[in-house]
Amino acid sequence: MRVADLIKNKGSSVVTLPSTATVTQLLETLDDHKIGAVVVLDEDTVVGIVSERDVVHHLRTGHEQTSPLSELMSTEVHSVTAGDDLVNLAATMTERRLRHLPVIEDGALKGIISIGDVVKARLDALEAERDHLEDYLRR
Template sequence: MRISEVIRRKGAEVVTIRPEVTVTDLLTLLAERNIGAVVVSTDEGRTIAGIVTERDVVRHLNSDGAQVLDGPVAALMTTEVLTCSVEDDLQTLARTMTDKRIRHLPVVEDGELLAIVSIGDIVKNRIDELQAENEQLVDYVHG
């Protein structure tokens, strides 16, 4: 199965934030949207300048203290962002995300940000596939 199928099921909405926004405002956004990562973009979400996650905030709070909260998102974000395309295979991406300990992957097509997928999206998709296979096997055995 391809990433395009996950996007079709979950939707392509991507929450973005500008790099100059404060970390406190980032935390508000994460809480309001009940998400764990935000793509950082300087052009209204068309391209990726970076990505910032809850983990980034926690790590910087631990190392730099509470003053991090008043600083810009740009100070915390990861600028070398691993991305995927709509044609990428879910199994391959699941392995990559697990190996690299990445929970969120922006989906890029023709150089533009299209969507974002999380490891949770991929796991949910796999559970749905297994459940459908199970139902087919039960029907076959009882049929």
Template sequence: MRISDVLRTKGSEVVTIAGSASVAELVALLREKGIGAVVVVDDPTTGAISGIVSERDVVRRLATDAESLLSTPVSAVMTTTVHTCEGDEELHDVAVRMTERRIRHLPVVDGDRLTSIVSIGDVVKSRLQELQAERDHLEGYISS
């Protein structure tokens, strides 16, 4: 199974934010959308990724900068080294990479252009569906 297969059932909506937005705007967006990370895109016409910012980034910064954090720009708390994947990559390979690097959200790109995002939850859900299909197939084979 490929990442593009996961995205076919999940959809490709990606929530983005500008690096100049405040952490308060970020937190409101995370809450409104019910998500754990947002891709930072400063130029929506190109879709080039500037960074990624997650709940973890906010919490880590909160421990040292609670008073001024909400007015801080997203660019000050985001992760700038963004690991990505492409739609034609194998799900297993992406799952291994996410696990090894302790990444919960991975932007999906086509060249330099952001196309979607995949979470560890999406990966686990797809893998569980694969295992269930294999189980059903084996049960059918044994029963016949």
């Protein structure tokens, strides 16, 4: 299975905020959408990603909720393409301890993949394989 297959099934919608948005706005967005990370876009360009972990660290170190996202976002954004394989992607996410990866094609944001999406896709594939084997054995 490829990233494109997963995006086709889950959809390509991505919640984004500009780097000038505040931590308070980020918290509202995360809660409203029930998500764990937001891609930071300035002028349609991915400039960062910010997660719940980033917020916890930011607030714990005494920073304010009025701080702009540019102060806490990760600017080294690891991304994937539609053609990437989910098995390899799962290994990369585990090794690098990444829970969210934007899908970028030709410089444009096309979706986002979470570790939960990858786990669900893998479980669905295993279940389908099991069902197929059970059907085969019943014949």
